[in-house]
Amino acid sequence: MNYISTRDTSKKECVSSAMAIKQGIAADGGLFVPTELPTIDEAFVRELAKCEYHERAAKILSLFLTDYTYDELLKVCGEAYNENSFVGGAAPISKVGENYFLELWHGPTCAFKDLALQLLPRLLSLSLDKTGEKGDALILVATSGDTGKAALEGYCDVDRVKIMVFYPNDGVSNMQKKQMATQKGENVSVVAINGNFDDAQSGVKKIFVDKETIEKLSENGYFLSSANSINWGRLAPQIVYYFSAYCDLINEGELEYGDILNVTVPTGNFGNILAGYIAKKMGLPIGTLVCATNKNNILADFFESGKYDKRRPFYTTVSPSMDILISSNLERLLWFTEGSEFTKAKMSEFSENNCYETEKGIFPDFVGGTCSEENTFAKIKEVFEKYGYTVDPHTAVAAYVADEYKKTDSGKMLIVSTASPYKFPYAVAEALGVSECADDFEMLDKVSDYTKTEIPEPLKKLKNATVRFGKTVEPSKMKDEVVIFGDR
Numbered sequence: 001m002n003y004i005s006t007r008d009t010s011k012k013e014c015v016s017s018a019m020a021i022k023q024g025i026a027a028d029g030g031l032f033v034p035t036e037l038p039t040i041d042e043a044f045v046r047e048l049a050k051c052e053y054h055e056r057a058a059k060i061l062s063l064f065l066t067d068y069t070y071d072e073l074l075k076v077c078g079e080a081y082n083e084n085s086f087v088g089g090a091a092p093i094s095k096v097g098e099n100y101f102l103e104l105w106h107g108p109t110c111a112f113k114d115l116a117l118q119l120l121p122r123l124l125s126l127s128l129d130k131t132g133e134k135g136d137a138l139i140l141v142a143t144s145g146d147t148g149k150a151a152l153e154g155y156c157d158v159d160r161v162k163i164m165v166f167y168p169n170d171g172v173s174n175m176q177k178k179q180m181a182t183q184k185g186e187n188v189s190v191v192a193i194n195g196n197f198d199d200a201q202s203g204v205k206k207i208f209v210d211k212e213t214i215e216k217l218s219e220n221g222y223f224l225s226s227a228n229s230i231n232w233g234r235l236a237p238q239i240v241y242y243f244s245a246y247c248d249l250i251n252e253g254e255l256e257y258g259d260i261l262n263v264t265v266p267t268g269n270f271g272n273i274l275a276g277y278i279a280k281k282m283g284l285p286i287g288t289l290v291c292a293t294n295k296n297n298i299l300a301d302f303f304e305s306g307k308y309d310k311r312r313p314f315y316t317t318v319s320p321s322m323d324i325l326i327s328s329n330l331e332r333l334l335w336f337t338e339g340s341e342f343t344k345a346k347m348s349e350f351s352e353n354n355c356y357e358t359e360k361g362i363f364p365d366f367v368g369g370t371c372s373e374e375n376t377f378a379k380i381k382e383v384f385e386k387y388g389y390t391v392d393p394h395t396a397v398a399a400y401v402a403d404e405y406k407k408t409d410s411g412k413m414l415i416v417s418t419a420s421p422y423k424f425p426y427a428v429a430e431a432l433g434v435s436e437c438a439d440d441f442e443m444l445d446k447v448s449d450y451t452k453t454e455i456p457e458p459l460k461k462l463k464n465a466t467v468r469f470g471k472t473v474e475p476s477k478m479k480d481e482v483v484i485f486g487d488r
């Protein structure tokens with residue numbers, strides 16, 4: 001299977017999956033996409049349903065990463081999704097009332113990013129050999145909170161790789177900051193910027209196409225690569241859990257093969273939900289993909305009106321990982337829907353005007369919905385009081401939008417649960433009416449006492465971890481930080 005850039009109108013510059021993973025982003029600024037999608041049938045899903053998660057992952061990834069052998073994939077998937085990293089399973093489902101919550105936060109950093117970022121470093125390592133690469137990778141990450149820590153954890157002390165993470169100083173939770181600032185490893189660095197997530201992401205994107213920086217790094221034997229969901233190696237592993245969820249629901253007698261399953265995804269950069277869309281395009285019986293947004297509802301507006309308009313205020317919310325106005329992966333949806341000429345035109349329109357328009361109704365698989373801050377808190381409370389189940393603010397956004405959507409469609413609903421409630425203890429405590437205190441870790445204990453759930457081990461351990469990183473810079477200085485970090 002070959003990959004091309006979403007903006008390649010010549011359709012000639014194909015690369016292998018190892019190359020796409022190594023490069024992260026295409027030279028023309030577009031995103032790598034497979035030139036065609038593999039399709040599956042009932043027999044494939046039934047076979048998958050008999051497998052464990054890491055085998056399901058290897059089977060699906062082998063359809064996309066055709067220059068990796070099945071045995072290689074099985075090995076790295078086995079390492080990534082082992083019982084020690086994902087306590088209680090990689091992607092278990094909890095049935096809560098009539099909804100199924102797909103819990104993607106049992107990994108080492110307690111957010112769904114682990115599903116991709118425990119695997120991507122292993123795929124990248126293999127890709128260096130496969131592409132005959134002599135240099136070492138310098139990974140740049142812009143994070144709205146969860147990607148940064150998950151990437152640091154995934155790449156920590158991986159051979160031939162260094163990783164630098166930028167996060168918006170006022171845009172992440174205390175717990176997220178602490179997770180990143182205490183990261184171990186000889187090959188890692190963390191820098192805060194004075195700006196929001198979009199500033200961080202734009203800054204990183206600029207560095208990727210900055211000839212001078214690339215040259216300086218190259219003299220030191222480094223090439224740039226990305227761990228953001230613009231990297232195909234991030235996206236592909238996310239396709240797996242939609243299949244896995246469907247299989248588990250069959251196994252548990254909740255679904256018959258062929259039953260339509262709607263899916264609601266709390267969305268920011270549009271990576272997670274795009275993976276669900278790809279699963280559907282491959283033939284998995286998914287119905288509507290409900291794109292749930294918080295107060296930063298640019299995507300909900302887009303699916304409503306066809307217009308993507310960034311000229312609006314940016315809000316900091318209780319679901320910070322969704323505080324985004326530029327959803328990078330939407331570019332891939334444009335490409336899958338309308339092809340490269342269209343995508344290239346829209347992206348250049350966007351970079352000129354911060355806005356582009358598409359025809360209404362060209363994305364029939366998607367519906368958007370928004371959840372206010374007030375309703376986020378109310379949903380956390382409602383779900384807990386009705387069912388004794390605790391959700392984090394991101395999942396609450398999805399649960400609210402899912403329940404609204406269900407007023408018009410009685411189909412079964414899978415809600416993608418993206419973070420442990422303990423990653424956002426203050427918001428959860430506020431919602432549940434648990435009195436707040438100044439100490440983060442006392443707060444974890446209080447939430448635990450109240451909800452009668454266990455604090456995840458990785459968060460508990462942070463209490464006594466040493467802070468290693470505390471630098472803050474202006475977005476314009478990100479480049480300099482990268483050059484310094486890339487000096488040998």
Ligand SMILES: *Cc1c(COP(=O)(O)O)cnc(C)c1O
Binds near residue numbers: 146147229267419
């Ligand atoms: C990253 C993240 C999201 C948004 O996912 P995208 O793939 O960027 O749309 C939602 N919730 C949590 C907890 C996240 O970490």
